[in-house]
Amino acid sequence: MTRRPFGKSGPATWILLLVMGGSLLAAMLKQSPPLSSTGENGPTRILEERVQELGTFEVATSHFIISDPSYSQEIVDQGLGLRVNGVMQGLWNGYSLQRRFSDIPHRLFASELLFLNASQSDPHALTWKETGQIGVDAGTAGIFMEEAFQQFSLVPEHWSLPEIPEQYLKLMNLTQEQYAASLGWSDYVLSKVGASEAVLIEDIGLLSSAGYGDGAYSVFCARDEQGRLLGVKIIFIDAEGNG
Numbered sequence: 001m002t003r004r005p006f007g008k009s010g011p012a013t014w015i016l017l018l019v020m021g022g023s024l025l026a027a028m029l030k031q032s033p034p035l036s037s038t039g040e041n042g043p044t045r046i047l048e049e050r051v052q053e054l055g056t057f058e059v060a061t062s063h064f065i066i067s068d069p070s071y072s073q074e075i076v077d078q079g080l081g082l083r084v085n086g087v088m089q090g091l092w093n094g095y096s097l098q099r100r101f102s103d104i105p106h107r108l109f110a111s112e113l114l115f116l117n118a119s120q121s122d123p124h125a126l127t128w129k130e131t132g133q134i135g136v137d138a139g140t141a142g143i144f145m146e147e148a149f150q151q152f153s154l155v156p157e158h159w160s161l162p163e164i165p166e167q168y169l170k171l172m173n174l175t176q177e178q179y180a181a182s183l184g185w186s187d188y189v190l191s192k193v194g195a196s197e198a199v200l201i202e203d204i205g206l207l208s209s210a211g212y213g214d215g216a217y218s219v220f221c222a223r224d225e226q227g228r229l230l231g232v233k234i235i236f237i238d239a240e241g242n243g
Helices: 011-031 073-080 166-172 176-190
Strands: 046-059 063-067 082-085 090-101 104-117 128-136 140-145 198-201 205-209 215-223 229-235
Touching (some): 046 198, 063 073, 082 128, 104 140, 104 205, 128 229, 140 229
Antiparallel strands (some): 063 082, 090 104, 104 229, 140 205, 198 205, 215 229
């Protein structure tokens, strides 16, 4: 599975596809087998592994939304995204694990996205439990503050929203102004990350390209004995090259 680059219409093209067919992927999530990178020369080997520190910011929310940023709140609640509660407030650190595999040696892939409460220094010391799966249609996924998700008011004023072709607006039954209010946040967030990249967007969350591209990916959470959320990670590609 290869990551599909944006065309001339940018992220709006993917948003249009979601409006028209998001429920199809929701029905497929539990049926999607992992994509294996095993080649003719045997199992895939990791040639290189890097951990990128994305930064730290203050988390004041009690809920995260884990989702493709092009999804609306309604699509998240259809089962394409996840909401997790009990977030331990305070400082959180973001990390991206990137891997280079033997069968595609020319490229680093964003393999995991990790968000960890600053009270925890070693993610391997935590007990991780799979919480569910998310769908990805725009080659990108993230861990977002619930209050910041799809909030166009958080987009900087100096950021210029791309002009959306009139035929797309007609299909979505939106004016340019309505598009900016309802879908402009997605365009802004998607513009912040490229292939094999991950970023922290202050007051919004973490964002990463999604491994090999579109599909369904597992989300894991770690909690303390009181049930407070200490960490969240999305696994795009595992150590065997499956994603």
